[in-house]
Amino acid sequence: MKKLVNDPRRFVAESLAGFARAHHDLVRVNASPVYVVRSTPGNGKVAVLSGGGSGHEPLHAGYVGIGMLDAAVPGEIFTSPTPDPILAATREVDQGAGVLYLVKNYTGDVLNFETAAEFAAAEGILVRTVIIDDDVAVLDSEFTAGRRGVAGTVLIEKLVGAAAERGDDLDSLAGLAERLVASVRSMGVAIASPTVPHSGRQSFELAADEIEFGIGIHGERGRSRIGMARADELTDLALDAVLEDLPRLPGERVIAMVNGMGATPGAELYVVYRRMAERLQGIGVEIARSLVGSYVTALDMAGFSVTLLTVDDGLIELWDAPVLTPTLRWGA
Amino acid sequence: MKKLVNDPRRFVAESLAGFARAHHDLVRVNASPVYVVRSTPGNGKVAVLSGGGSGHEPLHAGYVGIGMLDAAVPGEIFTSPTPDPILAATREVDQGAGVLYLVKNYTGDVLNFETAAEFAAAEGILVRTVIIDDDVAVLDSEFTAGRRGVAGTVLIEKLVGAAAERGDDLDSLAGLAERLVASVRSMGVAIASPTVPHSGRQSFELAADEIEFGIGIHGERGRSRIGMARADELTDLALDAVLEDLPRLPGERVIAMVNGMGATPGAELYVVYRRMAERLQGIGVEIARSLVGSYVTALDMAGFSVTLLTVDDGLIELWDAPVLTPTLRWGA
Numbered sequence: 110m111k112k113l114v115n116d117p118r119r120f121v122a123e124s125l126a127g128f129a130r131a132h133h134d135l136v137r138v139n140a141s142p143v144y145v146v147r148s149t150p151g152n153g154k155v156a157v158l159s160g161g162g163s164g165h166e167p168l169h170a171g172y173v174g175i176g177m178l179d180a181a182v183p184g185e186i187f188t189s190p191t192p193d194p195i196l197a198a199t200r201e202v203d204q205g206a207g208v209l210y211l212v213k214n215y216t217g218d219v220l221n222f223e224t225a226a227e228f229a230a231a232e233g234i235l236v237r238t239v240i241i242d243d244d245v246a247v248l249d250s251e252f253t254a255g256r257r258g259v260a261g262t263v264l265i266e267k268l269v270g271a272a273a274e275r276g277d278d279l280d281s282l283a284g285l286a287e288r289l290v291a292s293v294r295s296m297g298v299a300i301a302s303p304t305v306p307h308s309g310r311q312s313f314e315l316a317a318d319e320i321e322f323g324i325g326i327h328g329e330r331g332r333s334r335i336g337m338a339r340a341d342e343l344t345d346l347a348l349d350a351v352l353e354d355l356p357r358l359p360g361e362r363v364i365a366m367v368n369g370m371g372a373t374p375g376a377e378l379y380v381v382y383r384r385m386a387e388r389l390q391g392i393g394v395e396i397a398r399s400l401v402g403s404y405v406t407a408l409d410m411a412g413f414s415v416t417l418l419t420v421d422d423g424l425i426e427l428w429d430a431p432v433l434t435p436t437l438r439w440g441a
Numbered sequence: 442m443k444k445l446v447n448d449p450r451r452f453v454a455e456s457l458a459g460f461a462r463a464h465h466d467l468v469r470v471n472a473s474p475v476y477v478v479r480s481t482p483g484n485g486k487v488a489v490l491s492g493g494g495s496g497h498e499p500l501h502a503g504y505v506g507i508g509m510l511d512a513a514v515p516g517e518i519f520t521s522p523t524p525d526p527i528l529a530a531t532r533e534v535d536q537g538a539g540v541l542y543l544v545k546n547y548t549g550d551v552l553n554f555e556t557a558a559e560f561a562a563a564e565g566i567l568v569r570t571v572i573i574d575d576d577v578a579v580l581d582s583e584f585t586a587g588r589r590g591v592a593g594t595v596l597i598e599k600l601v602g603a604a605a606e607r608g609d610d611l612d613s614l615a616g617l618a619e620r621l622v623a624s625v626r627s628m629g630v631a632i633a634s635p636t637v638p639h640s641g642r643q644s645f646e647l648a649a650d651e652i653e654f655g656i657g658i659h660g661e662r663g664r665s666r667i668g669m670a671r672a673d674e675l676t677d678l679a680l681d682a683v684l685e686d687l688p689r690l691p692g693e694r695v696i697a698m699v700n701g702m703g704a705t706p707g708a709e710l711y712v713v714y715r716r717m718a719e720r721l722q723g724i725g726v727e728i729a730r731s732l733v734g735s736y737v738t739a740l741d742m743a744g745f746s747v748t749l750l751t752v753d754d755g756l757i758e759l760w761d762a763p764v765l766t767p768t769l770r771w772g773a
Binding site for chain 2: 110111112113114115120121123124125126127128130131163164166167171300301317320337339340341343371372373374375376377378379380381382383384386396399401403406408409411413438439441
């Protein structure tokens, strides 16, 4: 697959430069070290910060703004940001009430955010860190000890961001994030490999009739390679894996998400959503809110993931609260 | 490319069923004949209706809602809707103030909307039709006499929808739409072919180092097949074609759009936007507002288009007016 790239080594910087120009009303991009902050700082509230390797856009920079993230720290493609930019962003967004780090569970991310948190603490900045590990596919992977953090991250960033915006303190927010991590599960399927800009090569090869079941968001291996099947069968496989693992349910309400991996058209994601909604209705699970689109991607990988997050009235209120970011916006 | 499909003949229906479930707060999908209407009808205002072949999602159904379209009529993949569903949707959305059809310039679309307009007129419904033909690539094509209607359609639907929402009458809205058509130009580039669900085959073949310059949104031929180049060079080629054709400019303001064709990641679109913004700044054209994302697609084609629409204060006010649809939402 050909890519819209100039110099691959400048891809992330050039993309962020375009992002900054397009969304200058909402965000500001610091060029060196690289981080993204909202252009109107929160008023004395706890700051919520996330980050990780690039290649998963719109995660995380697309979620910086009012009612969601105060800062995002992007690394190079599929590469964790180092502690320096994380620390610099932490200093900029802290307003004395502390900073909550929301970190997807990848070994490099966890290490670098931990290091930044230690430096920040030494400067007197209160930091709490919550690790997100919603992927039920595999226990350990090439990139992770334990489960990976995938599409559920967006839901947690939205809900925790809304609670921060209403003025919750740092301990409450960390508690909320921990509770959300315990309530969210995801499972992904790849039907075509992504192409990494630096190499111009595909991350893996799939035969014409093969898919990767339980894929992560770096093209790393999943649970198994299986035969291509109809959309409904693939949806059932992914949904069953989530349902088996989610502490639950009948009579319960969820936020349901169908996430595209980058190159899959929205029309196909709605075919998946249709099946998921029918299945959940059949077992008495109410979809209180939904999100369908390419929100956490793996470059131009084709495929999808399904995510369920169990919610109560309080969480639905946080979901509906105003959000104004480049990617998610409502009520503001 | 594999697709998330069950029975290809039911792809559009199943996708719309998922779309209806996910967005039941904003839209309602009529199953037979197939059309999409907003769930809260406008209060005595002129109705704005669009439609065309499927495969260009989120166009048009994703733009049904408050402040944009009152109805969208999707055909099968790359196939115009017949007059029947257009007429049925027209009857449903008319509130006595008339209906404005916004029609992309493809021969089948123009014919079928014209026929529906005649039937509607015979029933006493006032209908005006405006044809959108923003693509500067080719004069005639496999699907069109004259220029094609492409990504600029979204900008026109937003602006005209806002004017309808504030209560403009049918003649004013038709006049506004005609003026917008005269002020908008687009140019597209394909770097990989789409795959049609029914055949599972690619629409065209491109060598590893080849792109199609001046592509439409059906994988039809463009101006020429040229060598793959860096993102900035491709951006310049597309932007120059638009600038050459746009009645204009220095000191003027535009809404600038970089549109993804379906499978191109957002991060790459921002690389294109960055170059376009730098170029426009260099010639003294101010980007008043922007839109970067996959808004008018050709299934899973890879590539992009650039669109410029010259605007004044009145049009910027219409752009900023509240919109609440599955795809575009702000201020509401």
